[in-house]
Amino acid sequence: xxxxxxxxxxxxxxxxxxxxxxxxxxxxxxxxxxxxxxxxxxxxxxxxxxxxxxxxxxxxxxxxxxxxxxxxxxx
Amino acid sequence: xxxxxxxxxxxxxxxxxxxxxxxxxxxxxxxxxxxxxxxxxxxxxxxxxxxxxxxxxxxxxxxxxxxxxxxxxxxxxxxxxxxxxxxxxxxxxxxxxxxxxxxxxxxxxxxxxxxxxxxxxxxxxxxxxxxxxxxxxxxxxxxxxxxxxxxxxxxxxxxxxxxxxxxxxxxxxxxxxxxxxxxxxxxxxxxxxxxxxxxxxxxxxxxxxxxxxxxxxxxxxxxxxxxxxxxxxxxxxxxxxxxxxxxxxxxxxxxxxxxxxxxxxxxxxxxxxxxxxxxxxxxxxxxxxxxxxxxxxxxxx
Numbered sequence: 001x002x003x004x005x006x007x008x009x010x011x012x013x014x015x016x017x018x019x020x021x022x023x024x025x026x027x028x029x030x031x032x033x034x035x036x037x038x039x040x041x042x043x044x045x046x047x048x049x050x051x052x053x054x055x056x057x058x059x060x061x062x063x064x065x066x067x068x069x070x071x072x073x074x075x
Numbered sequence: 076x077x078x079x080x081x082x083x084x085x086x087x088x089x090x091x092x093x094x095x096x097x098x099x100x101x102x103x104x105x106x107x108x109x110x111x112x113x114x115x116x117x118x119x120x121x122x123x124x125x126x127x128x129x130x131x132x133x134x135x136x137x138x139x140x141x142x143x144x145x146x147x148x149x150x151x152x153x154x155x156x157x158x159x160x161x162x163x164x165x166x167x168x169x170x171x172x173x174x175x176x177x178x179x180x181x182x183x184x185x186x187x188x189x190x191x192x193x194x195x196x197x198x199x200x201x202x203x204x205x206x207x208x209x210x211x212x213x214x215x216x217x218x219x220x221x222x223x224x225x226x227x228x229x230x231x232x233x234x235x236x237x238x239x240x241x242x243x244x245x246x247x248x249x250x251x252x253x254x255x256x257x258x259x260x261x262x263x264x265x266x267x268x269x270x271x272x273x274x275x276x277x278x279x280x281x282x283x284x285x286x287x288x289x290x291x292x293x294x295x296x297x298x299x300x301x302x303x304x305x306x307x308x309x310x311x312x313x314x315x316x317x318x319x320x321x322x323x324x325x326x327x328x329x330x331x332x333x334x335x336x337x338x339x340x341x342x343x344x345x346x347x348x349x350x351x352x353x354x355x356x357x358x359x360x361x362x363x364x365x366x367x368x369x370x371x372x373x374x375x376x
Contacts, residue, residue: 019201020201022199022200022201022202022205023201023202023204023205023208024205025202025205026201026202026203026204026205026206026207026208026209027205027206027208027209028205028209029202029205029206029209030205030206030208030209030210030213031209034213
C-alpha cells in the first residue's frame with residue numbers, strides 16, 4: 001500500500017474507493033483543462049476545432065462519471 | 076533463517092536453511108542469476124559498444140570485432156576540437172548549468188509539495204495527486220510549438236537565455252520529483268516528527284531538523300533522477316537552444332564530420348562516453364547517501 005495505491009489490498013473499502021476515484025478525477029481533470037484550453041484557442045483563432053471539442057466532450061463525460069461515482073461512495 | 080538456532084540439523088525446523096541445498100532450490104537460484112545476468116548484459120551492451128567504438132580508430136568504425144581493436148584517443152580529441160565548428164566543451168558546461176539549476180528548483184518546490192501531500196490531510200488531496208500524475212504523462216512534443224511561439228515573443232530564443240531550457244525542464248522534473256518524494260515521505264515514520272513536536276520543536280523545525288535529514292536517501296535519489304531527466308533532455312532543447320546555450324544532447328546531434336554530409340560516428344560515440352561519465356560519478360559520489368532503511372529502528376519503546 002502506498003499513497004499512489006490508496007487502500008492497496010483492501011479494494012472494497014469505501015475510503016480506498018473514494019481516494020482512487022479522486023485520483024482518477026485529478027488525472028482526467030488535467031487533460032480536460034488542457035483540452036479546454038486547446039478548444040478555446042482554436043475557436044478564437046477561427047480554426048477547425050471539431051476534434052478538440054469532441055475530445056473535450058469525451059473528457060468532460062468521463063469526468064462527470066467519475067464525479068458521480070465518487071458522490072455515491074458513502075464514507 | 077533464525078529457525079536453525081538451537082535445533083539439530085536435518086530436522087523439520089531447519090527446513091528453511093536446508094532447502095537452499097536442494098537441487099530444485101539451486102536450480103531456481105541459478106535461473107534467477109541467469110535472468111539477472113541477461114538483463115545486465117542487455118542493458119549494458121549498447122554502452123559497451125559505444126565505449127568500444129569510441130576508442131576505435133575512425134577507419135575501423137564499422138569493425139564488428141566485439142572487443143577493442145585499433146585503440147586510439149583521437150575520437151576524444153576530435154570531440155573536444157572546435158576546428159569543425161563543434162563546441163562540445165561549452166555544451167558540457169551548459170548541460171551542467173541547466174541540470175543543476177533544474178534539479179535545485181525542482182527539489183526546492185518538490186520537497187515542500189510532497190511533504191504537504193503526504194503529511195497533511197486536506198480536501199481534494201488525491202485530486203491534486205491525480206493532476207500531478209496527468210501532468211507527468213503529458214507528451215512533451217505537444218509543448219514544442221506553443222512554447223516556441225511564447226519564448227520567441229519573449230525574446231528568449233537568442234543569446235544566453237538559459238531560462239528557455241530550464242523552465243520546460245522543470246515542468247518535466249517537478250511531477251517526477253513530487254511523485255517520487257510523496258511516495259517516500261508517506262512511508263516515513265511520523266512518530267519521529269511527533270516526538271520532535273513533543274520535545275518543543277515547531278512543525279517547521281521538526282521538518283527541517285528531523286524529517287529532512289532522515290529523508291536524505293530519498294532526496295538524493297530523486298535529485299539524481301531529476302538531474303538525469305534534465306541532462307538527457309533533447310526534444311525541447313533542440314528547438315529552444317541557441318549556439319550559446321545548447322546542451323550536450325543537441326551539440327552531439329549537430330556534430331559535423333570531416334566531409335560534408337558525413338556522420339562522425341566514432342566522435343559521437345566518444346562524446347556519448349564523456350557525457351555518461353558525470354552521471355556515473357554522481358551516482359558513485361552519492362551512493363553512500365542513498366542508503367535505504369536509514370530510519371529503521373528509529374522509534375523504539
